Amino acid sequence: MSILVVGSIAYDSVSTPNRMAQESLGGSATFFSLAASYFAPVSVVGVVGEDFRKEDLRMLQEHGIDTGGLIRRPGRTFRWVGEYGHDMNEAHTLDTQLNVFADFQPKLAAEARQPAYLFLANIDPDLQQAVIGQLQSWPRMVAGDTMNFWIQGKPDALAKVIGEVGTLMINEGELRLLTRETNMVKAARLVLSQGPTMLVVKRGEYGAVCFTQDDVFATPAYPLETVVDPTGAGDTFAGGFMGYLAATNDLSIGNVRRAMIVGSVMASFNVEDFGPGRLQALTTTAIQDRYRDFWRLTYFDGTGDRPLPRRKD
């Protein structure tokens, strides 16, 4: 099945303690669609400026991404400037220039109004709602992301969107802010009482957790010796996760668990280079190998039924 993603396209300038990169292709829709493109057909809806580079458009298309919904507007493409400290866990925003993104009004073409899988990346919840309003049939899966800015700035509009998406994918800090609850399990219960049937909590270098009413699945992140730039890791996770689900079109718990690993695999690649450097140059073999590496990283028992020893007195 195919996926529709609505989100941002940006040029990111990122500094880390040792290196920096100017104007890498970025934005939530970029990372998501590249990651998903290895598994399933993806169409992207977004806006770019007149300065959007031809080679970036070509690169997306060479990954089979349908860029028909990528509108070019007079003005400059969204710019983000950020830096990371030594711990690489939190980006400090130095500058944001919305440019053409400021007036973004997502509009689905007639043929895009019945997507099987829909990802509403982190944009204004009013725009997320506007996308939902254009749907002609309800997708098999609708997943949404958000961020602190909207949690604090548009809580009511966001609550409405959360009431409609089946899957909410946010990071741990956002979950705390959204629910005002520091305990992750309690916070997850709250979210699952507000509409979503699935909550994916992204924990950066500590991995990810998936909650449904009856199931909890947790995976560590892949321990990497080289972490160059974590920008876009969450969107890359979402792209791998949803790409796998769309390709298999199987939303059973067992398959969702594997999708969590595929998301983790793709995110682990993404942080190994600036921007989409690593993500755009992956091979199926590299992806399959790291999936198996994840299995090796976390495997401990075939069945979980091993009887534990007891002390003999």
Next chain:
Amino acid sequence: MSILVVGSIAYDSVSTPNRMAQESLGGSATFFSLAASYFAPVSVVGVVGEDFRKEDLRMLQEHGIDTGGLIRRPGRTFRWVGEYGHDMNEAHTLDTQLNVFADFQPKLAAEARQPAYLFLANIDPDLQQAVIGQLQSWPRMVAGDTMNFWIQGKPDALAKVIGEVGTLMINEGELRLLTRETNMVKAARLVLSQGPTMLVVKRGEYGAVCFTQDDVFATPAYPLETVVDPTGAGDTFAGGFMGYLAATNDLSIGNVRRAMIVGSVMASFNVEDFGPGRLQALTTTAIQDRYRDFWRLTYFDGTGDRPLPRRKD
């Protein structure tokens, strides 16, 4: 096989945002030996004051713990007063009274000088070295813990101990401080070049990672709805880990991975109540059930060999 643990015995007074507990039995040797006692025979070497409660001694003995090495000295037992904020990840020490622990000189009885498994809990590295010096034969496994206070205060003595223990078990912040390296994989390589053949990194609510020269194993922590008091979770982890290894007497990588889960299981129980409240009242069935819960939490593929779907263009 049996385990010898050398560490502290304390009375802890702990405040959390909602509740507090006065003078719970605590100390690294207490948490370690209780956790290990469910699997293997444990002997404890430590010091207590005249005020050490009879019922606490009895409780340890009822768990089959050999308290022959628990020396009673004139004065008061070690006291620690601490508090936790909402995130429950870091204890803030409000008061420490070493009392009889200030003059602790661990002395192994003749029959304790050939332990099969030895755990050097977090005490002065000079004392850890003194324990090693009393050994008549080298144990099958020697594991050691330490803390920021010794990393900063006695780096040379600590380096000597680290050069002798086969397994170092420390938390993530301690690993960073010890190696001055923020990347966990690089930091682990450094430690493994300094003596230990195994490094266990404890990450609190994010789980634990085990590094050897050829293997990395990571597990998330069990997501708990009720976290009352994390004091002693790291020592409890070590007790479950080493208790399982001593009981099975199998140091293969596959068994070490299961030991990591048993450690995580025991730590997850420990945080559910103040002091050793939950830990001292466990049943074999509860432990076995949570081991299986861990398997359910992390299982995603029988073999790691599932071919991933590729996009069909």
